[in-house]
Amino acid sequence: MAQRLDGKALAQKIQAQLATDISQRDPNLRPPGLAVVMVGDNPASAAYVRNKERACDRIGITSFGSHLPADTAQETVAELIDQLNNDERVDGILIQLPLPSHLDSVALLNRIAPDKDADGLHPENMGRLMRGEAGLRSCTPAGVMAVLKEYNIDATGQKAVVLGRSILVGKPMALMLLAANATVTMAHSRTEDLPALCRQADILVAAVGRPNMINSDWIKPGATVIDVGINRIEDETSGKARLVGDIDFASVEPIAGAITPVPGGIGPMTVTMLMHNTVLSYRKRFNG
Ligand SMILES: NC(=O)C1=CN([C@@H]2O[C@H](COP(=O)(O)OP(=O)(O)OC[C@H]3O[C@@H](n4cnc5c(N)ncnc54)[C@H](OP(=O)(O)O)[C@@H]3O)[C@@H](O)[C@H]2O)C=CC1
């Protein structure tokens, strides 16, 4: 039976540490600030934004929420970002994705000042990751790396397969595993014979967005299985909505070496790394 990698517990531990760090700052300094920009009424986005604001409250980060209507013009969002870039109280800026389709999300993400890019998605920070330089790292893959570290899972020399190649998760994930000396394969919707490829993985990271896609036939016995997927499905028996990952947990848990659950795995770690990045930017701003 696989060891459960408890992202929720680790998230609580790191958040408690961040709260202590903030409470011990010079009382003459303002607290760290995070601005979350949301456009439209996607219910999932609204739930994530609430989670982020709650985490800010717990830790002592001031949150500046901007909720704009779905039909907001590109210029208006761009101006808001400029304003937040220049706002002395703000250390981190996050634009909740996906944005409504009339908006150019790449242009907006690129407009965030790189030293306030709490999501780590600006080309400067992604370039730094690629070059192995210090910078703000994308939250979800950074959360995965923190879980591996907490459980002493050393990626050195391990075969890692990353399923998914998005800018938000898959690509930065592969680069972080590479930086940790894994031998990394990136797989996606055009990859042939995915189950055979995944069966070679010592570390498998699934970031696809297909409920329960991966079952035990895809898993090398003893492998570390990281489930990034967050899919809302209707429960067959109760009819209620529930969250499942990309991994069929019940099938995979008996043969994997270690596994992250959904919920309670990488989701809470993503929120935590966002807080971590905000505090990092704050400290840099005050040379602390
Ligand atoms: N836990 C967390 O904190 C977070 C969770 N998520 C969740 O992670 C999942 C992925 O998110 P994100 O990266 O933004 O999603 P995207 O939709 O941007 O990317 C999905 C990736 O999966 C690949 N893919 C899709 N279908 C298949 C398939 N049948 N076989 C193989 N590969 C496939 C796509 O390939 P191709 O490029 O060829 O189209 C693409 O690279 C979602 O469930 C999302 O909700 C996201 C962010 C944070």
Ligand SMILES: Nc1nc(=O)c2c([nH]1)NC[C@@H]1CN(c3ccc(C(=O)N[C@@H](CCC(=O)O)C(=O)O)cc3)C=[N+]21
């Ligand atoms: N710019 C941007 N950055 C993101 O990091 C980003 C984004 N946009 N858009 C959407 C995805 C998704 N995402 C999640 C964050 C937390 C949980 C989370 O806390 N999940 C809890 C459960 C939450 C619940 O019950 O709804 C868990 O897995 O235990 C999930 C998913 C961040 N994303």
